[in-house]
Amino acid sequence: MDVLFSLGQGILVALEPLNLGLAILGVVVGLFVGAMPGLGSVNGVAILLPFTFVIQQMTGSATSPMIFLAAIYYGAMYGGAISSITLGIPGASTAVATTFDGRPMALQGRADRALVTAAVASFVGGTIANILFTAFAPPLAFVALKFGDPEIFALMLLAFATFVGLGGDDIPKTIFSICFGLVLATVGFDIISGEPRLLFFEVQGENLIPGLNAVNWFSRGIQFLVLAIGVYGIGEMIWTINSSRDGVKMSEVNVSFSRIMASIRNFPEAWKGTTIGSLLGFFVGILPAAGATPGSLMSYGVAKMTSRNPQEYGKGAVDGVAAPEAANNSASTGAMLPMMTLGIPGSPTTAVLLAGMVIWGLQPGPALFAEQPDFVWPLIGSFYISNVVALLVNLAFIPLFLWMLRMPFTILAPLIFVLSLVGVYAAYQNIYDVWLMVIIGFAAFFLRMLDYPLAPAVLAIVLGPIAEPKLRQSLLFSDGSFDIFFTRPIAAPITIIALILLFLPLLKLIRDKLRGS
Amino acid sequence: MSLTKRTFAGLAAAAVMAFGMGQTATAGSHAFEPSKPIDFVIMAGKGGGADKMARLMQSIIEQEGLSSRPVVPTNKPGGSGAEALVHLNSATDPDHTIMVTLNSFFTTPLRQPGLGVDIMTFAPIGRMAEDTFLLWVHKDEGITSFDQFVEEAKSRGSGWVMGGTGKNSEDNIITDHLNATFGLDIKYIPYKGGGEVAKQLAGQQITSSVNNPSEALGFYESGDVIPLVAFTDERLALFPDVPTLKETGNDFSYFMQRAVVGAPGMSDEALGYYNNLFQQVFETDAWQEYRTKKALLGAKIEGDELRAYWETQRNRHEGILKASGAIN
Known part of the structure; x- marks a missing residue:
């Protein structure tokens, strides 16, 4: 009851005209920042952090500026889906999984359905996460602490397994794709030993490839968005140009109020993906070091795996849009939990929010809820409000987004190209990353010609850098013994499930062979 | 993106002044003024001591309107600071590239001579504190x-x-x-x-x-x-x-340098500008309060005094690493 009372009061504060206005403004800003390829919530909150100091000086409290930043965070999670669906370029790293099925839906003339599904799934995911946050923040923080290195590695293994153990795709090619992503993920400096890896300049500063300044190219590692935008922006564009050589294919777009209403009414068809995304996203979000991007990718994998029609995934499955979108919103609320209760950011965006809270004179950590209820509850209240605002704003803008799809591909292709270049540059401010992205785009095209699935490579480059240090830290604990993954109460069941999923296709293959002979 | 950042930073600064609470930038008397956003490298990951401190300094600069251009923090945690050191060493615009350092500033170049990093070429902007363990x-x-x-x-x-x-x-x-x-x-x-x-x-x-x-x-x-x-x-x-x-009874103490350094090749005018900028940051109430709350020690030093400190620290770390067998 106490919680409900505090929450009610918090919501009332969040509904005060200034706070509500800031929430609406934040959501709109976030929506556009999220929709711009390369710019994500982290850029939005970082750019607008200085603006919040003005708000703080006006109001004298930390609540209003935090509500504003949280609204941007939310808005960006909704916005990321927009360019994923309409242009096929992920608007933000958190929306990469949304392109898998969102883009095919748009090409089939179901862009409105995809956008509505994304918006409503985001709303449901956000709301479920808010309720979990409100009710269980302190105990969940405890659970997050109990997730040590072996547990997180086991979880990552499970994520990989969901991508391998799926029927339909060519298994050896899927594994190749994962390994390709993992190799790309190891480029750069090793976190644990500090040694350079695959940099081509380790021999006392001499370049192994003459004339190539490898330091500039690879010392930062291969960034995730470089691969994702290369694959889905450039690679996809070349693919479309190649496959539509005779006559340009345009996606059909019909915008009408009744179609949008019908999409909303039909949303419950995506209940399964939404539920998986909401719960899994939240859980992955609260684990420090993970965040919304792995959350959405894992939710997509699990949704596909548990689906009755996994072969529809990647070809325009509604659940394939709902799962990652519910997950990224849910995870972004989840990531607030370790930030506020432990003082540890679960995602890059929450790291910026944490910095904001410190300068506003708050000490995020285990004591925040007890000592600063006047800050915490209005903020949580504003999560609920922002979520409703984001849904309404997003639905209202859908006709505008659909209009983008009406552009003929002859205009759209150069636009995608420019947005991809600008997006990668905006994200990392490094021209070498832009070149790398273009090269990867061409490589992706050829791999696709040879029927290699590329989503697993994208998954690997996100999860690889999380999984690898966790594996090595675990093995340091156990003096190199793999028993550690099978003897700990939480890690063991996760590892075993992951291994079963990994070997399921092999068992099926053997069974089929036996039956055949 | 820089345009948007600039716009918002300008907006924030304008609004701060409008409310009569802001402090106008006093850096105008120097010959150098940043002409684009300042790349503020953090040689550690998010959420650690260096990260929190760097983001606090950035917030103070933004809040007090100390810089006409935004300071943009980027984490480069790779390879115990190797990634960050290489980034600064190869910076194309040293006048707009600064970094907040840890002691890996001393140890990483010692352990990895292949990086080609000589810390004495870095610009000594200011040691903001010595952190404690x-x-x-x-x-x-x-x-x-x-x-x-x-x-x-x-x-x-x-x-x-x-x-x-x-x-x-x-x-x-x-x-x-x-x-x-x-x-x-x-x-x-x-x-x-x-x-x-x-x-x-x-x-x-x-x-x-x-x-x-x-x-x-x-x-x-x-x-x-x-x-x-x-x-x-x-x-x-x-x-x-x-x-x-x-x-x-064990005569051992160990501190972490919390300093801001400029990329090698930074001009003297730019160094003077950043010396002044971080002196102002140091003097703010927000920084002093942070020092007290987080038990930071160490006087503020800059320029040749800071270089001399680096020399001592580098020698000490060389001894430590040799003793532990990390280097020959």
């Missing part, structure tokens, strides 16, 4: 004194696990010292940053840490972790009941 354990261990710690760690051998922030990092150096001096066999496991180490200790995934106060404070205040000993010369005002290692 304490030994922390989880309260459920039931250990309340350093002697008890030594006894318990000895009996558990390599079952006692210290979490730290990278191989041969500050934390590793202190751990090696404890192992060598007290005949312990503590196992050292490197993590991405001090924030993650703090979390691992609070969740009892590891048995001890040597976090900075700023990293462990949250869990200290909640009662989850307790400090046993400080690696300082005198007791810290924030922890008056925690003895120093020196009091236990």
Whole structure:
């Protein structure tokens, strides 16, 4: 009851005209920042952090500026889906999984359905996460602490397994794709030993490839968005140009109020993906070091795996849009939990929010809820409000987004190209990353010609850098013994499930062979 | 993106002045003015002491309107700072590239001569503080004194696990010292940053840490972790009941430099500008309060004095790394 009372009061504060206005403004800003390829919530909150100091000086409290930043965070999670669906370029790293099925839906003339599904799934995911946050923040923080290195590695293994153990795709090619992503993920400096890896300049500063300044190219590692935008922006564009050589294919777009209403009414068809995304996203979000991007990718994998029609995934499955979108919103609320209760950011965006809270004179950590209820509850209240605002704003803008799809591909292709270049540059401010992205785009095209699935490579480059240090830290604990993954109460069941999923296709293959002979 | 940033920074600055609470930038008297956003590199991951401090400095600069161009923090945690050092060493615009450093500023170039980094070529903008280290354990261990710690760690051998922030990092150096001096066999496991180490200790995934106060404070205040000993010369005002290692009879203290440096090749005018900028940051109430709250020590030094300090520290670390066998 106490919680409900505090929450009610918090919501009332969040509904005060200034706070509500800031929430609406934040959501709109976030929506556009999220929709711009390369710019994500982290850029939005970082750019607008200085603006919040003005708000703080006006109001004298930390609540209003935090509500504003949280609204941007939310808005960006909704916005990321927009360019994923309409242009096929992920608007933000958190929306990469949304392109898998969102883009095919748009090409089939179901862009409105995809956008509505994304918006409503985001709303449901956000709301479920808010309720979990409100009710269980302190105990969940405890659970997050109990997730040590072996547990997180086991979880990552499970994520990989969901991508391998799926029927339909060519298994050896899927594994190749994962390994390709993992190799790309190891480029750069090793976190644990500090040694350079695959940099081509380790021999006392001499370049192994003459004339190539490898330091500039690879010392930062291969960034995730470089691969994702290369694959889905450039690679996809070349693919479309190649496959539509005779006559340009345009996606059909019909915008009408009744179609949008019908999409909303039909949303419950995506209940399964939404539920998986909401719960899994939240859980992955609260684990420090993970965040919304792995959350959405894992939710997509699990949704596909548990689906009755996994072969529809990647070809325009509604659940394939709902799962990652519910997950990224849910995870972004989840990531607030370790930030506020432990003082540890679960995602890059929450790291910026944490910095904001410190300068506003708050000490995020285990004591925040007890000592600063006047800050915490209005903020949580504003999560609920922002979520409703984001849904309404997003639905209202859908006709505008659909209009983008009406552009003929002859205009759209150069636009995608420019947005991809600008997006990668905006994200990392490094021209070498832009070149790398273009090269990867061409490589992706050829791999696709040879029927290699590329989503697993994208998954690997996100999860690889999380999984690898966790594996090595675990093995340091156990003096190199793999028993550690099978003897700990939480890690063991996760590892075993992951291994079963990994070997399921092999068992099926053997069974089929036996039956055949 | 820079345009938007500039617009908003301008907007914020204008609004601050409009409300009559802002301080106008006093840097106008210098010849150099940044002409684009300043690349502010953090040679560590998110959530650790260096990260929190860098973002606080950025916030202070933005809030007080000290710079006409935004300061943009980027984390480059790779390779115990190697990624960040290489980035600065190859900076195309040294006048707009600055970095907040840890002690990996000394150790990483020593361990990896292949990087081609000479720290004496970096521009000495200002040492903002020296951070302190304490030994922390989880309260459920039931250990309340350093002697008890030594006894318990000895009996558990390599079952006692210290979490730290990278191989041969500050934390590793202190751990090696404890192992060598007290005949312990503590196992050292490197993590991405001090924030993650703090979390691992609070969740009892590891048995001890040597976090900075700023990293462990949250869990200290909640009662989850307790400090046993400080690696300082005198007791810290924030922890008056925690003895120093020196009091236990072992003459060892260790600090972390919290300095801001400029990329090699930075012009003297730009160096003068940043000297002044960070002096102003240092003098703000927000910074002074942070110093007190997070038990930071060390005077503010800059220029040749800072270079001399680097020389001493580099020599000391060379000795430490040679003794531990990390370098020849």
